Amino acid sequence: MASTPEGVSYINPCERAFPGxxxxxxxxxxxxxxxxxxxxxxxxxxHAHLEELEDLDSAxxxxxxxxxxxxxxxxxxYQSNTQVLxxxxxxxxxxxxxxxxxxxxxxxxxxxxxxxxxxxNVEKIVAIGEVGLDYHKELIKLSSKDLQKEVFGSILALAKxxxxxAIIHSRYAWRDSFTLVKEAKVERAIFHWYTGPLNVLKxxxxxxxxxxATLAVEYHEEHRRAIKEAELPNLLLExxxxxxYRGHHAEPVDVIRALISVAELKGLLPSMVAxxxxxxxxxxxxxxxxxxx
Numbered sequence: 001m002a003s004t005p006e007g008v009s010y011i012n013p014c015e016r017a018f019p020g021x022x023x024x025x026x027x028x029x030x031x032x033x034x035x036x037x038x039x040x041x042x043x044x045x046x047h048a049h050l051e052e053l054e055d056l057d058s059a060x061x062x063x064x065x066x067x068x069x070x071x072x073x074x075x076x077x078y079q080s081n082t083q084v085l086x087x088x089x090x091x092x093x094x095x096x097x098x099x100x101x102x103x104x105x106x107x108x109x110x111x112x113x114x115x116x117x118x119x120x121n122v123e124k125i126v127a128i129g130e131v132g133l134d135y136h137k138e139l140i141k142l143s144s145k146d147l148q149k150e151v152f153g154s155i156l157a158l159a160k161x162x163x164x165x166a167i168i169h170s171r172y173a174w175r176d177s178f179t180l181v182k183e184a185k186v187e188r189a190i191f192h193w194y195t196g197p198l199n200v201l202k203x204x205x206x207x208x209x210x211x212x213a214t215l216a217v218e219y220h221e222e223h224r225r226a227i228k229e230a231e232l233p234n235l236l237l238e239x240x241x242x243x244x245y246r247g248h249h250a251e252p253v254d255v256i257r258a259l260i261s262v263a264e265l266k267g268l269l270p271s272m273v274a275x276x277x278x279x280x281x282x283x284x285x286x287x288x289x290x291x292x293x
Contacts, residue, residue, distance in 0.1 A: 040066060040067035041067055041259070041270065041271060041274035041275070041278075042067055042068075042069040042274065042278050043067055043068050043069065043237060043255050043256065043259060043274055043277070043278055044068070044069060044070045044071070044072070044236070044237065044255075044277070044278050044281035044282065044285075044287065045063070045068055045070075045071045045072065045237065045238055045239050045241070045252040045255040046072050046190070046212055046236040046237060046238045046281045046285075047072060047074055047130070047167065047190075047192050047193075047212055047236075047238035047239070047240055048071050048072065048073055048074065048238070048239055048240065048241040048251075048252050049073070049074060049076070049080070049240070049241060049242065050071065050073040050084070050087050050095065050241065050252075051073070051075075051080050051083035051084060051087060052241070052242050053241060053242050053249075053251060056087070059241075059251040059252060059253070060091060060094070060095075060252070062251065062252075062253045063251070063252040063253045063255075064094070066253045066256055067256070068252055068253065068255060069094075069278070070094060070095075070096060070281070070282070070285075070287050071091075071094065071095050071096070071252050072095075072096050072097075072098055072126060072127065072167075072281070072285060073087055073088060073095050073096065073097050073098065074098045074100060074127075074129050074130045074167055075097070075098060075099045075100045075129075075130070076100060076101070076102035076104070076105050076130055077101060077102065077105040077107075077110070077114060078110055078113060078114045078117060081099040081100070081114065081117060081118065081121075082117075084097045084098070084099060085097055085099075085121060085124060088124075093288070096125075096126045096285055096287060097124060097125045097126065098125055098126060098127035098128060098129045098130070098167055099117070099118045099121060099122075099125050099128060099129075100118075100128060100129040100130040100131045100155070100167065101114050101115075101118075101131055101151060101155055102130050102131065102132075102169060103131075103132055103133055103134040103139065103143060103148050103151075103152070103169060104134065104139065106143045106147060106148065106151055108147065108151075111151060111154070115154060115155070115158065118155070118158060119158055119162075122158070122162045122164065125164065126164075126165070126285040126286055126287070127164055127165040127166065127167050127190075127285060128155060128158055128159045128162075128164045128165070128166050128167070129165075129166055129167020129168065129169075129190070129192075130167050130168075130169050130192065131152060131155045131156070131166060131167065131168065131169065132152060132168045132169035132170050132173070132177050133145070133148045133149065133152055133169070133170060133171075133173035133176055133177045133180075134148070134169060134170075134171045134172065134173060135171070135172035135173040135176075136171060136172055145173075145176075148173075149176070149180065152177075152180055153180060153184065156180060156181060156184035156186055157184060159184070159186050160184050160185055160186050160187075163187065164188075165188035165189060165190060165284055165285065166181060166186050166188070166189045166190070167189075167190050167192055168181060168189055168190060168191045168192060169192060170191055170192075170194070170196065171195075174191075174194075174196030174197065174200045174201075175196075175200050177191070178191075178200055178203055178204055178207075181209070182203075182207060187208075188208075188209070188210075188284060189204075189207075189209040189210070190209065190210040190211070190212055190236060190284070191204050191209060191210065191211045191212075192211075192212050192238065192240070193212060193214045193216065193223065193238070193240060194211040194212075194223070194226045195220065195222040195223045195226065196222070196226070198225065198226070198229060201226050201229055201230070202229075205229075205230060205231070205234050208234075209234070210234050210235065210236050210280065210284065211226060211227070211230050211234060211235060211236070212235070212236040212237065212238040213227045213235060213236070213237055213238065213258050213261070213262050214238055214239065214240050214243075214258060215239065215245050215250060215254055215257050215258050215261070216245070217258060217261045217262055217265060218257070218261045224265060227262060227265060227266075228265055228266060232266075232268075232272070232273065232276040232277070232280075233276070233280065234280075235262070235273075235276070235277055235280065236277055236280055236281050236284075237255050237258045237259055237262065237273075237277045237281075238255065238258065239251065239252055239254045239255050239258065241254070259273055259274055259277075262277075
């Protein structure tokens with residue numbers, strides 16, 4: 001899940017609240033008008049936890065109707081990984097699976113089982129993730145930094161062995177996360193919802209890695225700073241569904257909101273941002289070039 005700003009409390013990945021405002025999916029038309037967009041552009045939601053959506057069929061339909069051409073569904077542990085594969089099979093050629101082991105969900109007893117599951121199914125997936133480190137003070141009471149690094153290193157080894165992109169969670173562990181990815185010689189990585197310092201970001205970008213913009217780019221200063229710094233060739237769009245943005249459960253259709261905000265922040269046409277981020281995602285994840293949902 002996302003790199004939550006300091007001071008924001010959460011009970012579980014689906015119950016986080018953020019400042020700012022966001023409209024419902026039914027108001028997407030108004031957003032397009034607000035963004036001076038007279039057409040719908042093909043978009044990729046590069047990071048969503050689809051197994052956590054209550055009405056997935058309806059969410060998929062809304063996304064397709066609004067121009068989303070692909071979704072990367074990310075796993076967090078053994079259970080969600082199995083669900084991600086089932087969802088990708090059901091929505092084949094629209095949902096593309098990534099399997100991972102989120103630092104919030106670490107159980108050392110299930111490490112070997114989950115690693116084996118990922119490796120067994122590695123040919124079916126477009127990436128390994130969500131994986132990474134999280135040094136939030138409450139989390140490291142449950143999962144020490146050393147344990148997190150051990151698990152992360154094991155998963156990065158799989159990404160390197162099978163030449164898969166790694167989708168990285170790095171909250172409060174930005175430097176260590178980057179260092180481990182680089183030392184593992186992982187060639188392709190996405191630092192999802194990056195909110196860390198610019199000096200680490202510059203190293204991330206100079207290595208050719210990506211960062212992804214969420215809806216928090218509307219208001220969260222650290223995230224806005226990072227997305228403004230990143231050039232389009234290193235940028236993806238995502239929703240991190242079903243994160244709660246001030247009472248609204250995000251879903252893949254909301255990637256449109258990320259598009260509009262990134263374009264406004266960078267002073268670029270939405271069409272330019274849409275074309276390049278979609279091209280980036282399709283090339284990075286090996287998604288076929290089908291531009292119609």
